[in-house]
Amino acid sequence: MSEEKKKGGFFSAVKEFVYGVAAHDSARFALKSRASMEHLFILITMGDMLGVPILPPYYSLRLLPYVVPQISTWKRRMLKEKDLTDGLA
Amino acid sequence: MNSVVVLILGLVVAFIGYRFYAKHIDSKIIKSDPKRATPAKMYMDGVEFMPTSKNILFGYQFKSIAGAAPIIGPIIAIQWGWLPALIWILAGTFFIGWVQDYSSAMVAMRNDGASFGGLSHKLISPRARVILLAFIYFYLLLIAGAFGNVVVSTTVALKAAPMAWLFLTIGGILAGQMIYRWRKDIILTTVITVIIAMAGIWFGSVAPSDSILGADLANSRWLWAIAAFVFCYFAAVLPIWRFALPINYVASYIVFLGLFFGIIGIFILHPDFTLPAYTGFSIRIGPIWPIMFVTIACGAISGWHSIVSSSGTARQLENELDARPVGGGVMFIEMMLALFALIIAGTIYASSAEYGAAIAKGPGGIFAAGVSKFLGAIGMPAALGRSYGSVMMIVLAITIMQLVIRFMRVATSELLSDISPVFRNPHIGTFIACVLGMVLVMTGWWQYLWVLFGGANQLMASLALLLVTAWLMSEGRSAAWAFYPMIFMFITTIAALLYTSYNLLVKVISGAVKGEALIGNTLMGLVGLFLVVAALILGAEGMKALKRYRSITKNQAAAAAKA
Numbered sequence: 001m002s003e004e005k006k007k008g009g010f011f012s013a014v015k016e017f018v019y020g021v022a023a024h025d026s027a028r029f030a031l032k033s034r035a036s037m038e039h040l041f042i043l044i045t046m047g048d049m050l051g052v053p054i055l056p057p058y059y060s061l062r063l064l065p066y067v068v069p070q071i072s073t074w075k076r077r078m079l080k081e082k083d084l085t086d087g088l089a
Numbered sequence: 090m091n092s093v094v095v096l097i098l099g100l101v102v103a104f105i106g107y108r109f110y111a112k113h114i115d116s117k118i119i120k121s122d123p124k125r126a127t128p129a130k131m132y133m134d135g136v137e138f139m140p141t142s143k144n145i146l147f148g149y150q151f152k153s154i155a156g157a158a159p160i161i162g163p164i165i166a167i168q169w170g171w172l173p174a175l176i177w178i179l180a181g182t183f184f185i186g187w188v189q190d191y192s193s194a195m196v197a198m199r200n201d202g203a204s205f206g207g208l209s210h211k212l213i214s215p216r217a218r219v220i221l222l223a224f225i226y227f228y229l230l231l232i233a234g235a236f237g238n239v240v241v242s243t244t245v246a247l248k249a250a251p252m253a254w255l256f257l258t259i260g261g262i263l264a265g266q267m268i269y270r271w272r273k274d275i276i277l278t279t280v281i282t283v284i285i286a287m288a289g290i291w292f293g294s295v296a297p298s299d300s301i302l303g304a305d306l307a308n309s310r311w312l313w314a315i316a317a318f319v320f321c322y323f324a325a326v327l328p329i330w331r332f333a334l335p336i337n338y339v340a341s342y343i344v345f346l347g348l349f350f351g352i353i354g355i356f357i358l359h360p361d362f363t364l365p366a367y368t369g370f371s372i373r374i375g376p377i378w379p380i381m382f383v384t385i386a387c388g389a390i391s392g393w394h395s396i397v398s399s400s401g402t403a404r405q406l407e408n409e410l411d412a413r414p415v416g417g418g419v420m421f422i423e424m425m426l427a428l429f430a431l432i433i434a435g436t437i438y439a440s441s442a443e444y445g446a447a448i449a450k451g452p453g454g455i456f457a458a459g460v461s462k463f464l465g466a467i468g469m470p471a472a473l474g475r476s477y478g479s480v481m482m483i484v485l486a487i488t489i490m491q492l493v494i495r496f497m498r499v500a501t502s503e504l505l506s507d508i509s510p511v512f513r514n515p516h517i518g519t520f521i522a523c524v525l526g527m528v529l530v531m532t533g534w535w536q537y538l539w540v541l542f543g544g545a546n547q548l549m550a551s552l553a554l555l556l557v558t559a560w561l562m563s564e565g566r567s568a569a570w571a572f573y574p575m576i577f578m579f580i581t582t583i584a585a586l587l588y589t590s591y592n593l594l595v596k597v598i599s600g601a602v603k604g605e606a607l608i609g610n611t612l613m614g615l616v617g618l619f620l621v622v623a624a625l626i627l628g629a630e631g632m633k634a635l636k637r638y639r640s641i642t643k644n645q646a647a648a649a650a651k652a
Binding site: 019026032034077 | 134145149204275338345397401504
C-alpha cells in the first residue's frame with residue numbers, strides 16, 4: 001500500500017489528508033458495523049468453535065468454506081478483552 | 090506585537106519541536122523501527138486493525154482532536170493577558186503536548202494495540218482500570234456540559250446560528266441517506282450537501298432567529314439547550330451512519346474552509362495585538378497558576394488526544410516511523426489553531442472593555458467576530474462572515490458533543506449493566522447522559538464549567554503520561570521526558586480542580602447561591618471532587634507501580650553487574 005502511495009506526490013498526499021479529515025471515520029464505522037453483524041452471524045452458526053454450546057446445524061458445514069478466511073480475525077475479536085476505552089475512537 | 094510574528098514564532102517552535110526534540114525521542118529513546126510489525130499489520134482484521142497511510146491518519150487524527158477547545162481556551166485565557174497564554178501554548182505543546190499524543194500512540198502500539206483500560210490493568214493494577222473508566226465517564230460529562238454551553242451561548246448571542254445549524258443538520262442527514270441508502274456518488278453528495286449547508290449560512294444571515302421566532306424564544310437558553318441535547322440524543326440512538334457521521338462529514342468541509350481562508354486573512358491584515366500583554370495574577374475565574382493552565386487545554390495539551398491516539402490511531406499506523414508525524418505533528422498543527430484563536434481574541438477589539446463586554450456573552454461571539462473580520466479580508470461580507478463563524482463554532486462543539494453523548498451511553502451500559510439490565514437499554518443511557526449534561530449547561534456558570542472541563546481533560550493527560558512513564562520504566566528506557574510533564578500536569582490540575590470545587594462548594598455551604606446556581610454549583614463541585622479523588626487513587630496506584638518497576642530495573646542492573 002505504502003509503496004504505491006509514495007509515487008503519487010503532493011496532490012495525492014493532499015487528497016489522502018482530505019479523505020482522512022472528512023471520510024475516514026465514516027468508512028471505519030461502516031466497516032465496524034458490517035464486521036459486528038458478520039461476527040455475530042459466525043457466532044450463531046459456528047459458536048461451538050469458541051466453546052459456545054451451540055449444536056451446529058447442518059448448514060453451518062455448508063457455510064464453513066465461506067467463513068474460513070474470517071475465522072482467525074473473528075476468534076481474535078470475540079476473545080479479546082474489551083472495555084469502554086476500546087470504543088472511544 | 091504583530092499577529093504574523095506570533096504565527097511565525099509558532100512555526101519556529103513547531104519546527105524545532107518536531108524536527109529535533111521529537112526526532113531525538115523517536116530515534117534514540119523509543120527507537121522506532123520501520124521493520125517492526127505494528128498491531129495494524131499483525132492483527133489486521135480490515136476493521137479496527139488496518140494499516141493505513143500516514144496522510145490519511147494525519148487527517149483523521151486532526152479531525153478527531155480539533156474541536157472547540159483549542160479555540161475557546163485561548164479566547165477565555167486572554168483575560169490574564171496574551172503573553173502568558175502565548176507562552177503556555179508554545180511551551181505546553183513543546184514539552185508536554187506532543188509528548189503525550191505521540192507516546193500514547195507508541196505505548197499502545199508496542200502493547201498489541203491495547204487501549205487505555207487494558208493498559209492501566211496491565212501496567213498499573215486491576216483496580217486502576219475500574220477507576221479510570223469511572224473517571225472517563227465524568228470527564229465525558231464535563232465535555233458535554235462545557236461544549237453544550239458553547240452551543241447554547243453561541244445560538245443565543247448570534248441569531249444567524251440556529252438557521253445555519255438546522256441546514257447543516259438537514260444537509261448531513263441527506264448526505265447519510267444519499268451515500269448509504271441511495272448509493273449516490275460521493276462527489277455529487279458532497280457538492281449538494283455542502284451547498285445546502287452553505288445556503289444555511291447565508292439564510293441565517295438574512296433570516297436571523299429573532300425575526301422568525303421572536304426575541305423571547307431566540308434568547309431562551311432553555312430552548313437551545315433542549316435543541317442541542319435532542320440533537321445529541323438522535324446522534325446517540327440512531328445508527329451512526331444515519332446521523333452523527335454524515336453531519337460530521339459535511340461539517341468538516343465548513344470548518345476546514347473557514348480555517349484555511351481565515352489564516353490567509355490573518356496574513357493579509359496582519360493586525361497588532363490590542364489587548365494588554367499581561368493584566369494581573371488573579372482574575373475573576375482564578376489565579377494564573379493553576380487556572381490558566383487548564384483553561385487552555387487542547388491548544389497546549391489535552392487528554393482527549395491520548396484517547397484518540399491509543400484507541401484509534403495506534404491500531405492503524407502501518408509503520409512505527411509514522412507515529413511521529415501523526416501523533417506529534419498533528420499536535421503542532423493544533424497549536425497553530427490555538428494561536429489562530431489567540432490572535433482573534435487579542436486583535437479584534439480596540440480595548441479591554443470591549444473585549445470584557447463580549448466575553449461576558451460567551452466565547453462564540455468573539456470567535457464569530459474574528460472569523461468575520463479575517464474572512465472579510467478576502468472579500469466576504471461582514472454579516473455573512475459572522476454567520477459563518479457562528480456555525481463554525483457550533484460545528485466544532487456539537488460534533489464532539491454528539492460523539493461524547495454516544496460514548497456516555499456505551500459507558501452507562503458498560504459500568505452499570507451489572508446493577509440492573511435496564512441500563513443496557515440505549516435510550517436509558519442516552520437519557521441519563523442528556524439530563525446530566527443539560528443540568529450542567531442550565532445551572533452552571535460557563536467559565537467555571539470550562540475550567541472544570543479543562544481540569545478533567547488535563548488530568549486525563551497526566552494519567553496518560555503516567556501510563557507512558559510506567560511503560561517506559563517497565564522497559565528500562567529513559568522516562569524523564571514523560572515523568573516530569575506528568576508530575577507538572579498532575580499537580581497543576583489537582584490544584585485547579587480543588588480550587589474551583591472549593592469555590593463552588595463554599596458558596597453552596599455558606600448559602601451564597603440559590604435556585605439554579607445552587608444545583609449547578611453543587612453538581613460541578615461534586616464532580617470536580619470526584620475527579621480529584623479518582624485521580625489521587627490512580628496516582629497512588631501508579632506511583633506504586635513505578636516503584637515496582639524501578640526496583641526490578643535496579644535488581645536487573647545489579648545482577649548484570651555481578652555476572
